[in-house]
Amino acid sequence: MILLKLFYEFFKIGLFAIGGGAATIPFLSSLSDATGWFTKTDLANMIAISESTPGAIGVNMSSYVGFEVYGIAGCVTATLGLVAPSVIIIIIVAGFLKRFRENSTVKSVFYGLRPASTGLIAAAAFEIVKLSLINIDAFCASGILMELFNIKNIILFIILFAAMRKWKLHPVFYIGAAAIVGIIFKL
Amino acid sequence: MKLLLDLYLVFFRMGIVCFGGGYALLPIIQREVVDKRGYATAEEINDYFAIGQCTPGVISVNVATFVGYKQKGIAGGIVATLGFITPSILIIAIVAAFISNFADIQAVRHAFSAIRVCVCVLIIEAVLKFRKSSVIDILTAVICIAVFIAASFTDVSPVILVIFAGAAGVIYKKIGGKH
Numbered sequence: 001m002i003l004l005k006l007f008y009e010f011f012k013i014g015l016f017a018i019g020g021g022a023a024t025i026p027f028l029s030s031l032s033d034a035t036g037w038f039t040k041t042d043l044a045n046m047i048a049i050s051e052s053t054p055g056a057i058g059v060n061m062s063s064y065v066g067f068e069v070y071g072i073a074g075c076v077t078a079t080l081g082l083v084a085p086s087v088i089i090i091i092i093v094a095g096f097l098k099r100f101r102e103n104s105t106v107k108s109v110f111y112g113l114r115p116a117s118t119g120l121i122a123a124a125a126f127e128i129v130k131l132s133l134i135n136i137d138a139f140c141a142s143g144i145l146m147e148l149f150n151i152k153n154i155i156l157f158i159i160l161f162a163a164m165r166k167w168k169l170h171p172v173f174y175i176g177a178a179a180i181v182g183i184i185f186k187l
Numbered sequence: 188m189k190l191l192l193d194l195y196l197v198f199f200r201m202g203i204v205c206f207g208g209g210y211a212l213l214p215i216i217q218r219e220v221v222d223k224r225g226y227a228t229a230e231e232i233n234d235y236f237a238i239g240q241c242t243p244g245v246i247s248v249n250v251a252t253f254v255g256y257k258q259k260g261i262a263g264g265i266v267a268t269l270g271f272i273t274p275s276i277l278i279i280a281i282v283a284a285f286i287s288n289f290a291d292i293q294a295v296r297h298a299f300s301a302i303r304v305c306v307c308v309l310i311i312e313a314v315l316k317f318r319k320s321s322v323i324d325i326l327t328a329v330i331c332i333a334v335f336i337a338a339s340f341t342d343v344s345p346v347i348l349v350i351f352a353g354a355a356g357v358i359y360k361k362i363g364g365k366h
């Protein structure tokens with residue numbers, strides 16, 4: 001019974017959270033109020049762990065909440081609930097696209113959509129740049145210009161950027177190398 | 188059957204190496220799906236991201252479903268998605284069961300701080316690649332910059348931005364643009 005409820009709750013989140021993993025957080029917050037399955041402190045921990053393990057954040061969140069509520073079965077059920085609406089909707093959209101791909105209106109829509117998608121991804125990149133290279137809080141607190149920049153991270157950024165330009169290795173190689181550098185140099 | 192298994196495994200691998208949310212998936216999907224296997228073109232991946240942004244659900248799951256569907260219909264869409272979420276389920280179950288303070292471990296924090304820097308570079312590389320196929324004239328350049336500014340500095344929902352951009356494309360082509 002609780003599994004059914006888990007599936008239903010996460011199906012709802014999957015259906016209404018538009019715009020990626022972070023969009024699930026407000027829904028989980030109200031789920032915590034409504035069910036008492038986990039506290040707000042638990043939620044904060046879950047967010048931290050979801051962000052520091054591989055995988056999409058929304059999927060990690062549903063796995064975590066599901067596990068806390070009902071072990072492995074809960075973990076699988078909550079995540080399947082979360083992705084079920086995506087799968088259904090995307091299959092419908094993809095089927096539609098396949099039939100109307102050559103339609104001139106559909107083509108014009110995509111002509112406008114593609115640069116928008118690029119712009120949105122650039123905005124996501126900008127968010128992460130702010131988060132990892134710049135230290136606005138420390139700068140505001142101290143007023144020292146040097147504290148605005150996270151020097152170690154910026155050096156790593158430049159090295160990685162140059163390395164990626166020079167050697168077209170698999171992205172995973174750079175992620176692994178960065179992780180090791182991070183541990184050694186305490187970034 | 189072999190294609191389904193391959194889809195599952197490709198997306199399983201992506202689920203393992205996708206750090207820092209859906210956008211980090213981009214460079215890896217470009218490498219694995221576009222360059223290596225030709226399951227989709229770079230342009231199609233950009234389309235999938237655009238649609239994934241304005242349809243419900245996790246963006247990377249939407250993209251996985253799209254790629255799977257394109258290769259092998261409904262079964263492909265489901266299998267690719269299952270492949271992508273399996274590592275999350277396994278890893279989170281292990282972390283939740285055994286390591287209660289995982290996110291507080293110093294080494295994990297340092298590693299992730301550096302991984303975030305790496306993800307920055309990877310996403311910027313992906314944006315530069317996408318720019319080539321999406322920003323092709325003045326209107327598309329204006330759309331790209333306007334969306335970037337609106338998404339970075341205002342609270343306007345990405346859904347609205349994507350709808351406006353699509354409408355702008357249609358109006359422009361109807362009024363006088365040529366196909």
